[in-house]
Amino acid sequence: MNLDDYLALHCTPESEALAKINRNTHLKTLKPRMLSGKVQGRFLTMIVQMLKPNFILELGTFTGYSAVCMAEGFSSYNSSAHNIGAEIHTIEANEELEYIIKENFEISGFSDKIHLYIGEAKNIIPTIDKKWDLVFIDADKENYSLYFDLVLPYVNVGGFILVDNVLWDGKVLQENTGNPEKLDKKLDKKTKAIIDFNTKIMQDKNVEKMILPLRDGIFLIRKK
Numbered sequence: 001m002n003l004d005d006y007l008a009l010h011c012t013p014e015s016e017a018l019a020k021i022n023r024n025t026h027l028k029t030l031k032p033r034m035l036s037g038k039v040q041g042r043f044l045t046m047i048v049q050m051l052k053p054n055f056i057l058e059l060g061t062f063t064g065y066s067a068v069c070m071a072e073g074f075s076s077y078n079s080s081a082h083n084i085g086a087e088i089h090t091i092e093a094n095e096e097l098e099y100i101i102k103e104n105f106e107i108s109g110f111s112d113k114i115h116l117y118i119g120e121a122k123n124i125i126p127t128i129d130k131k132w133d134l135v136f137i138d139a140d141k142e143n144y145s146l147y148f149d150l151v152l153p154y155v156n157v158g159g160f161i162l163v164d165n166v167l168w169d170g171k172v173l174q175e176n177t178g179n180p181e182k183l184d185k186k187l188d189k190k191t192k193a194i195i196d197f198n199t200k201i202m203q204d205k206n207v208e209k210m211i212l213p214l215r216d217g218i219f220l221i222r223k224k
């Protein structure tokens with residue numbers, strides 16, 4: 001058994017709804033590997049159970065798997081997850097995914113708690129008038145830095161921003177000396193954007209941070 005299988009075996013299993021969404025994603029999309037998966041999914045559920053956030057923003061819905069994982073954490077606030085005020089707002093650029101996402105939110109039973117926006121995250125973020133307790137950034141890597149700048153002013157003090165794929169299959173280690181001037185100019189755009197983003201967060205004194213080496217690396221960032 002490999003480590004990933006061992007981790008999956010030892011975490012809370014997918015709910016029936018999540019298993020269906022996972023299967024739907026494999027049947028209906030070209031890149032099913034983009035969904036968070038069992039272990040990272042349950043990490044997100046547990047983060048919600050620990051923080052009990054009221055307002056959650058997600059950038060990069062894909063088929064809704066991670067949003068549903070977070071919504072499943074609502075049951076820890078109250079025996080009826082539907083009687084709490086918590087909401088998830090999730091943004092997806094690919095309009096072709098809209099019907100699958102909506103179908104999946106119906107399957108989850110949380111369509112009343114999850115608000116979907118179809119469009120470019122950078123255009124939609126400024127239109128949602130909320131203060132966030134938790135933000136999950138999982139959209140296009142080239143814009144990570146922009147997304148961080150756009151959301152940080154609207155994150156409550158003590159709120160968290162989680163950013164996925166910050167180890168980028170280990171590619172960030174190639175040249176990462178912590179000194180942006182020494183980066184290899186031939187690095188592909190996504191790798192360079194993630195390395196630049198990680199450096200920026202490392203240097204930002206307004207946030208506490210650590211990279212959790214789970215799956216493809218998740219930056220845990222807390223606004224001071």
Ligand SMILES: C[S@@+](CC[C@H](N)C(=O)[O-])C[C@H]1O[C@@H](n2cnc3c(N)ncnc32)[C@H](O)[C@@H]1O
Binds near residue numbers: 036062066140
């Ligand atoms: C890695 S997937 C998200 C996976 C999802 N969070 C999950 O764990 O199941 C990234 C998603 O971001 C979307 N995306 C890419 N660029 C975007 C943009 N500019 N604005 C909003 N969404 C974007 C993609 O279409 C894709 O569905």
